[in-house]
Amino acid sequence: MAKLTPMMEQYMKIKAEYKDAFLFYRLGDFYELFYEDAIDAARELEITLTKRGGGKGESEIPMCGVPHHSAENYIKTLIEKGYKVAICEQVEDPKTAKGVVKREVVQLITPGTVMESNMLKEGENNYIASLSHFKDGSYVIAYNDLSTGENYLALISGGWDSVIHELFNQPIREIVISSNLPEEMQHQLKERLNITLSFQDEVTFSAEYRSLSENLNDERLMKAFSRLLNYIQDTQKRSLDHLQPAEVIRLKDHLSLDMYSKRNLELTETIIKKGKHGSLLWVLDKTATAMGSRMLKKWLERPLLDRNQIEARLEAVEGFYRGFMERDTLREVLRSVYDLERLAGRIAFGNVNARDLIQLKVSLEKIPELKNTLEQFQVKELSNLAEQLVYPEYLVGLLDASLVENPPMSIKEGSIIKTGYNETLDSYRDASKNGKTWIAELEQKEREETNIKSLKIGYNRVFGYYIEVTKANIHLLPEGRYERKQTLTNAERYITPELKEKEVLILEAEEKSVDLEYTLFIEIREKIKKHIPELQQLADVVSNIDVLQGFATVSEENNYKRPRFGNSSLMIKNGRHPVVERVMKDGSFVPNDISLDEDKHILLITGPNMSGKSTYMRQLALTAIMGQIGCFVPCEEADLIIFDQIFTRIGAADDLVSGQSTFMVEMLEAKHAIANATDRSLILLDEIGRGTSTYDGMALAQAIVEYIHNNIHAKTLFSTHYHELTALEDSLSNLKNIHVRAEENEGTVVFLHQIKEGAADQSYGIHVAKLAELPDALIERASVILQQLESDDKPTPNTEKIEAGQLSFFVEDKVPVKNDKQPKLAKQHTVVTELKDLNLFELTPLEAMNELYRLQKMVKQ
Template sequence: MARSSARNLADAAGSGTAEVAGPTPMMAQYIEIKAANPDCLLFYRMGDFYELFFSDAETASRALGIVLTKRGKHGGADIPMCGVPVERADDYLSRLIGLGHRVAVCEQTEDPAEAKRRGPKSVVRREVVRLVTPGTITEDRLLDPGSANLLLAIGRRKVSDAAFAYGLAAIDISTGRFALSEVPGADLAGAIARHDPREIVLSDAIHADPALARLWAETRAAVVPLAQAELEPASAERRLREQYGVATLDGFGTFTRAEIAAAGAALLYVARTQLAARAPLCVPTREEAGTTLAIDAATRANLELTRTLSGERVGSLLDAIDRTVSANGARLLAEHLAGPLTELAAIARRHDAVARLVEDRALRAALRDALARAPDLARALSRTGLGRAGPRDLAAIRDGLDVALALGARLADGTDLPDDLARLAKILARADRDLVETLRASLADELPLNRRDGGYVRVGYHPEIDEARLLGSDSRKVVAALQARYAEETGCRTLRIKHNGLLGYFIEVPQSVGEACLKGLMRDFVHRQTMIDAMRFTSVELGALEQKIFGAADRALALEASVFDDLSARIVAQAEAIGGIAEALAALDVAASHAELAVELDWCRPQVDASMSFVIAEGRHPVVEAALRKSGTAFIANDCDLSGEGRGRIRLITGPNMGGKSTYLRQNALIAVLAQVGAFVPAREARIGRVDRLFSRVGAADDLARGQSTFMVEMVETAAILNQATRHSLVILDEIGRGTATYDGLSIAWACLEHLHEANACRSLFATHFHELTALGQRLARLDNATLKVAEHRDGVVFLHEVVPGVAERSYGLQVARIAGLPSAVVARAGAILKGLEKAERERPSRPRIDDLPLFASLAPPPLPEPAIEADDRLGLLLDAIDPDALTPREAMEALYRLKRERAAG
């Protein structure tokens, strides 16, 4: 985060030693405000501009590419300055926030005339009304319509001598959402990844905990530590009570101490950033532990649920399934996808709603049609509550409520609505028709962006506003008449009455006529300015007219503002109901989106129950299928059965490179996620016993940023799975052990498989190029082998992408290398080496087989003897067989490694 120090300024201002003449009163005010906000760029309001000074100006001018100038001196040196026009401040703010800066917005909080009355040297009072930080923005132009903008506060409580439970408070100020939950320490990283916050607030003690340092270093959120002393439990509770104006929190349910600590930190930070108004937050909802599918950060990344590995939305599962038509709906869909459910009844209710919308094409079309017209009710409501709304926000609330009423009525027409749809219909029907009518009657058809521009109250709604406006426009006609009269009286046809910010209204005549006026041609003309070829005058009559014009315009604006305030107050009084309606519209959009997708791509309703089933018939990978569809290629559907009834609970997949192993693994994980999200799934049939935790690991790429090697990352992540997966978990392991020497990797993969089979006993898919592992199929009762079919074709190979029982004959790495464009000489040489290595392997006197090795301890007590084979012996035997003249030792090692990946089982 960028830091711009005010210390130097404050020191200089305080000591005065470096001052030549002391700072001007305005600069003294600036310095004081800046010193109170040292971590922010200070947007200091001066008329129509926000000005930045000193190092803030240098930082902002570099970041925004705006001109750096200077204004006056401080301590004998020029003061750097740059400024942005108030009207365009949002654009600049969004760029600064995007770059990780925090901005303090300092407004003039009194009329300049007021300041003048206090004395000639008085400066207009200014105050910081708001800190703009990544997690607390509310302006549409700064927000992504389809993504929540979360501030996540973290608190904790000790659950044992060595362990903490972490409370999470997720607040989206832009919609008022406020959710509390608690997770064990092991799940903290996954919970942060699920929320994907823009900003994290926590105590300095949590921030300084070395066990968590990696989390703060790795998150893309801005991390803000607060002093522990400010976050004591009593003050956290008090803040919650004050926010909702209640004497006790009992009415909200029972929260843990960690959740209250998190809520207190969140509210403190919100209060600190939203200085001008209390943020209108919904009553916090509490998520019970275990009601969502636990997905850790690495699994989320690997499965590319809401973002691809490179951070893009395009290419993610979310992108592939999103058929929502409103921003509200798009945000809820992302939220659902990040937290699939585990409660069977809740999952079934969502499926029921989707099923109904799949069947009822007319209802689905009507819903989607209406929802596409619904503006972003939640964000408009939040801005209204914060006093930041413009006329278009009021119109958005009008139109959103209007759509709610229409949809409520449309749904109420339907018979036998499933529970979820009936509940949503009831919420929608509660929209206040009277409020909609008032907003319709009061707001003009064309609306300005800002309320200060005026002109948004409909003609005919408020007689006094109409009168004042008329006076204003009539006065303009009177100005024109006065100009004609003065022109006639002076005999000057080019006489004009003009207006500027300095003189207000004035009469402009050519120099010669001006001279005559000065000599008495026009006695009531008062000279104001002499230009090169013109002279400017005012007159008493013109002055009076000006008063009338401005008076009328000001009065019209003030009256409009009071109409605006009344409407806002009515909306704020109903904030809870309107917030509920916004959520209901979003939920309808999500259900209709799932239904649209299911119809469009022929997806089926999955059955989710409490069993250990995992039976997918003709499953597909939604993202790969969509990509192939674009190029006109068909996706090959594949079955999967991990139920352990007759077939295995662990499926070991071997197969050629490029055969489709990874795709198959992931598609099954994604089907489980979609099923528990409440969506239909890309399969002909799916029966899934509820999954409590989902793990997915790929033999990882180097993580240089973390300073960890490929293999270290792979092992840390694998350790987490073996330690945390329960019987009800689903585990996807893709080429575990590939990041180290062949035999080390093989042994680790082998031991992991045994552990999954015996200790975790969970449903698992395990893809590998270690073909030796397939022999475990005969020894581990619940492990079965599957492979990806290929057809050999002359000297090439065709990948059929079909998963069939059995083991792979070969990996076809050389064929893939050829397709990839490896020089033909290298491919030919690799072929010769491979033949040599295979021959050596065949002729080896005592070829070790997996059956020669002892069983996993729990399968074959008593204790394990030492492994019968020393890996180095095997290595030596193989190397002996290679012609030493043909290969350097390094080449030999590489050839050996390739051989291990290439060699067919047995």
């Protein structure tokens, strides 16, 4: 067996503990990667793959490396692709090491535990979660954002589907699970939700973090939280003083949005581009700070159900809305406030620099001005927020007295501490300054004594101080006093006894000065660390203020109105879609009214494609959500209901990862709504049944409408192209027909985008195809076929109760008929019988068409 070198043996031993991570193994000024790590990293990072000898009898080992000083960008690339990176550093001085330098992994960087600002998105949380499953069938999800210290827990009793919906709705980069979680569940987490998996079976709770769990009175919550904390401790290998006490999320206190609804409504990102632009978040985000932007996103993901909380937010927004001048001043102050949450996290984590602390000082200095501006509004809710703005005078004083205004990035090269802060540091600086003055005087003296005008005294780290003389002037130097130190191409460098003596004094002072500055900076950081809870509380208040002023700003810019909330009836006058009207920009958006109450809680919407049915449905959902997060809404007037859940089936998309077709996704989304909705829910169903044959689709659509009407009683908007369903208005007392107006002018359809009562007269599908500029011959042929189809008898919805629950369009006519129609009925009965007996799976497509032609011919004879 080949023998590895001692260094490679050390590498292999460390790598064995971090099999699922890239091991960045420190060698001098580089991080090196070997074997499979090197092959994979070279591919992902697009860097050169090389080889090195592994030892006696060992073949060459694949190898690649990245410079230590620029490793952060390479690590960022790997993390963004869902990988983990173990940082392995030299933990002893190579000069004093006996044998191989001792190395250890000092940090495991994972997608859910990044702290570096260039790896984080300012306006988004970066959650790591843990998932725990218990014998009673319940699940607990624990969330942590390491960059801000936030901790949340959610207890879920609705089964695995509820877990998937909850996880989908949060920006989770990594999830920690037990190795015993079934493989199918692991597959769904990794592939369907695209979350990096990590494993942690130990769930012992560290006494160090006992204070974080004081409000957890359920053993299940404790175990789930422990799993997450154990993993974070194991990977970060340092004290995490910025972690905040765990907050239990009561899911029943928030409007529930399943994964389908969040995706279909495009609350925080668009379906196609997967970006913020074009989403509701994009419209509403008028925040001035990164903290406020993250808070807004959290509010959007969890709208409120408590009416008092909603009204309190609306009161604050109205106060900001009315005080335009004061709000404008407030926004200017907020723009000067940096990300207090993440600054506090970096202070605790130990990766903060002097510039970060200057940002902290600048932000804290704005608190009195922020408080004073807020008090000018004279609104109770805003006065309450002002009272919570506590000015940390001690911290501002400490930072002002200790740090220079424009410090360098590094904290190990000096020039960061103010003169006057520390007497010892001042003495070192004085010695260094006087020494340099002496050097300047010596240079002038040597020029005069040697009569060499170009003589100069310089310094570099290798040779120290030196006197440099060009070779043309060497003959002018006096003998005996100058000692040659270095030879250059055109000059010689010398040292004198007095310069050598002064060099020791200067360099010693400079070295001690730099070391002391670093020590003082660490002391300052530790003093600030004790005040992290104050900073986090301050950040939370500032974030709330920022979101509420942002609501007022967007409401004023877009003419939104404050909604009223009732119990059973919904009325919106001239409602608008907040995103569509913003995208159009030209003011051409057509507003529409909407009314839903106990008597008419289902609206059946008909009208042509492109007429605005989906927009009308979406704008209702978005208006409801905006109201329940405490924002004004896009309309002239609104009486809203506090919905407990919103379900949508709008648009269609194949779920290729799980192998589900468009129609299956459609049915799953409809099923999820029907199974979970209550009479306090909002259901939006768009074109249900279009993914299958006409009769199948119509049957399903009618059955779903009837089921919602008779069993759920939820407020429902149901759009359809099955005009036959409009007859349901006669049999379902709580259903009302409405349609989107379109007019035909000289063969061209004009979409008016106006909602009117009653059913649409036609679909205008061929007109839409004409607008899409399909070939004229094709359009003409389609028109001929349409006329032929419309001349045949159309099926009408059967509203009788069917024992088996399945709608049938082949119900025998029980009404007495005249004798001359009996032969035709007999033929039809025969056709139905033969059709039922056909085994379609045994027929080729051509045979099936022939059979269909034969049966049709029998009916027409």
